Amino acid sequence: MAQKALSSFFGRATWTCRRCRTNQQWIQRPQFSTSLSRREELEIKTAPEIDFEGGQRSDAPARILPASPSYFTGAPVFNDDLLLLQSLMNRFQKVPQVPADKAPRMAWLRLSQYRSASGERVGAAKYASILRLLTRLNRIHPQLRPDEVQDVLEKFLRPGAQEVQKARPGTIDVYGRSKGVGRRKESSAKVYLIEGTGEILVNGKSIVQAFPRVHDRESAMWPLKVSERIDKYNVFALVAGGGVTGQAEAVTLGLARALLVHEPALKPVLRRAGCVTRDPRAVERKKPGRLKARKKPTWVKR
Amino acid sequence: MILRQLVVRHDHQAIRSIPGHPDEPSSLLDAVGHKSTPNTAGIEESVGEAAEKLNSLHGQVLSMQAAQHDGAIPVDKSPQYLGQDALPPAPYPSLAAMNSALAAQEEATAHGTEMLGVYHPSTIIEDPPMPSTVTLEMLLANQCHLGHATQLWHPGNSSYIFGIRNGIHIISLEITLSYLRRAARVVQEVARRGGIILFVGTKKNTKDVVVTSALRAEAYHIFSRWIPGSLTNGQQILDRANIKVVNGQDEELSQYAEALENENRSVLRPDLVIVLNPVENEVCLHECGIYNIPTIGIVDTNVNPAWVTYPIPGNDDSPRSVALISGVLSKAAQEGQRLRKEAAQQGKLTYPAQRAKDFLQQLSLIAGIKDVQGGRQGGRSRGEKDKDD
Numbered sequence: 001m002a003q004k005a006l007s008s009f010f011g012r013a014t015w016t017c018r019r020c021r022t023n024q025q026w027i028q029r030p031q032f033s034t035s036l037s038r039r040e041e042l043e044i045k046t047a048p049e050i051d052f053e054g055g056q057r058s059d060a061p062a063r064i065l066p067a068s069p070s071y072f073t074g075a076p077v078f079n080d081d082l083l084l085l086q087s088l089m090n091r092f093q094k095v096p097q098v099p100a101d102k103a104p105r106m107a108w109l110r111l112s113q114y115r116s117a118s119g120e121r122v123g124a125a126k127y128a129s130i131l132r133l134l135t136r137l138n139r140i141h142p143q144l145r146p147d148e149v150q151d152v153l154e155k156f157l158r159p160g161a162q163e164v165q166k167a168r169p170g171t172i173d174v175y176g177r178s179k180g181v182g183r184r185k186e187s188s189a190k191v192y193l194i195e196g197t198g199e200i201l202v203n204g205k206s207i208v209q210a211f212p213r214v215h216d217r218e219s220a221m222w223p224l225k226v227s228e229r230i231d232k233y234n235v236f237a238l239v240a241g242g243g244v245t246g247q248a249e250a251v252t253l254g255l256a257r258a259l260l261v262h263e264p265a266l267k268p269v270l271r272r273a274g275c276v277t278r279d280p281r282a283v284e285r286k287k288p289g290r291l292k293a294r295k296k297p298t299w300v301k302r
Numbered sequence: 303m304i305l306r307q308l309v310v311r312h313d314h315q316a317i318r319s320i321p322g323h324p325d326e327p328s329s330l331l332d333a334v335g336h337k338s339t340p341n342t343a344g345i346e347e348s349v350g351e352a353a354e355k356l357n358s359l360h361g362q363v364l365s366m367q368a369a370q371h372d373g374a375i376p377v378d379k380s381p382q383y384l385g386q387d388a389l390p391p392a393p394y395p396s397l398a399a400m401n402s403a404l405a406a407q408e409e410a411t412a413h414g415t416e417m418l419g420v421y422h423p424s425t426i427i428e429d430p431p432m433p434s435t436v437t438l439e440m441l442l443a444n445q446c447h448l449g450h451a452t453q454l455w456h457p458g459n460s461s462y463i464f465g466i467r468n469g470i471h472i473i474s475l476e477i478t479l480s481y482l483r484r485a486a487r488v489v490q491e492v493a494r495r496g497g498i499i500l501f502v503g504t505k506k507n508t509k510d511v512v513v514t515s516a517l518r519a520e521a522y523h524i525f526s527r528w529i530p531g532s533l534t535n536g537q538q539i540l541d542r543a544n545i546k547v548v549n550g551q552d553e554e555l556s557q558y559a560e561a562l563e564n565e566n567r568s569v570l571r572p573d574l575v576i577v578l579n580p581v582e583n584e585v586c587l588h589e590c591g592i593y594n595i596p597t598i599g600i601v602d603t604n605v606n607p608a609w610v611t612y613p614i615p616g617n618d619d620s621p622r623s624v625a626l627i628s629g630v631l632s633k634a635a636q637e638g639q640r641l642r643k644e645a646a647q648q649g650k651l652t653y654p655a656q657r658a659k660d661f662l663q664q665l666s667l668i669a670g671i672k673d674v675q676g677g678r679q680g681g682r683s684r685g686e687k688d689k690d691d
Binding site for chain 1: 388389390392393394395396397400496498500513516517521522523524526527528529532539540542543544545546547548549550551553555557558570572651653655657658659661662
């Protein structure tokens, strides 16, 4: 109370320089007195304990340092992972490999999963370099694979049961039907294959009605023709979209997939016949500055 | 292209059957898949006959196989298709067996011979010379004297150039050596005083050099790209990366890990930057200049030597040259780290620990302010008195 009265009396009546104003201790002291008139709490900053050991205590902070040597790259976790995989590659590149299709089937972390795991906005191309290294390390023969390589590969596995990551084989239902889906351009075909005598129905019509052109009919039956099983199976296909030839090619792919469910061992035969690959060719988009996908307007000199 | 079996297909469109037409196919390759023309008829007939013969033979073989296997046409039984998941057998039973077999093989081939003076390209990276043992011969052997074409030179380098040969400037190796030793001394002293050293080398062929040099020097590295703004905009670019508090013996102090959480993290800057290709890292050097960070750089004849604080005139394009210079600097840093640790063992810090303490105090203050802003009745800062007393 007395303090307040004193400060208001002196604070407003007299002028104080900035330094005195900011230094709180001074305001409380009367300006004309050089000694403390009353008791008050002075702020005492005590000295630290005496260091008798003559050196640093083991828990005294000495330096602040980056945790990783790649700190200044902006993406230290990604950089360290890349360096680790590259060093493993360098050390174990002479160990015998297995062919790519025989290597254990591993589902690696997706880009979004890696980004959230590392906390960094890693670019897709940069993550692709990590995936390349992982697939190459995965090709080391499992019997000869060192433990540290296996541990590192497991760190990059997609979480979830291993069985989930295997490709699900197609099934034959109670009626003996297998199903294959094929697509070509804008056409999509669902082909049901069942052991039979060689009848083919496309959208409920006979194959001659569905595909008037012989070329298209032959394309559609190609998987059965090359494996010489035309008279062994009945085909029921439902096709939609696109044009006649696209639908025929879609039936080719769908038929091949359905046939592989019945007889998986026919895969090399069908692959050599060209029935297994999905033809990725599609209509190319129109681009700005051109009249069509490739056609450009007449070139004018000026 | 999806390849089809070359079986003769019927009902081709007869588009090019006009004899004498420019589009008429004149070779069998052109005629594949089209109706035969007078030119190709003869060849196609013979090919057709051959194909028919093959087909009939194939059919005969199949029917024979079918007879053997009770009507079912067998599939290719080559070993690779024996089972979907069947692995080819490993050439050795285990990795240890493989290593011992290869070691025995190597020993057998080397038996009775003594290889002397073999050159291993990785030696310059794995075991570089010390600053005190680098010689002019080493610099010459590693192509450090080769500058760029005379038309591309920077006149600021004129005092470093020995002469011209074959249209390129030759850098004086005596000058290179003295500047290299000076830079090594700087690096050693910065390391001895616990400074953060950064090796920057963004050429593809110097990645291993940069990483190995940085690890040897207990320093930091950039081998792909310096992100512009790492210093000027560090809060945005570098704040996600972790930092740690260490004691005099370089042991991490885990009690401060919480204080260094996400929001309170502050950005660190290097105390010395070594740039192995300054031509491509102009932005990095500019930022270092803004923040008063001294730089060391390999200055080729086309580089402005004023870009770096301690230039080392030399070839920045040859990987061997870069490996030698970077290796020497990393060896110097290694020596500096050793001296620092030696002093720390005796309880003496070669740098002021107050910096770290101030940094941590600042963090706790920031944390305090954040608490107040969050709505809590937080503590007052020191010296503040309540005016309503």
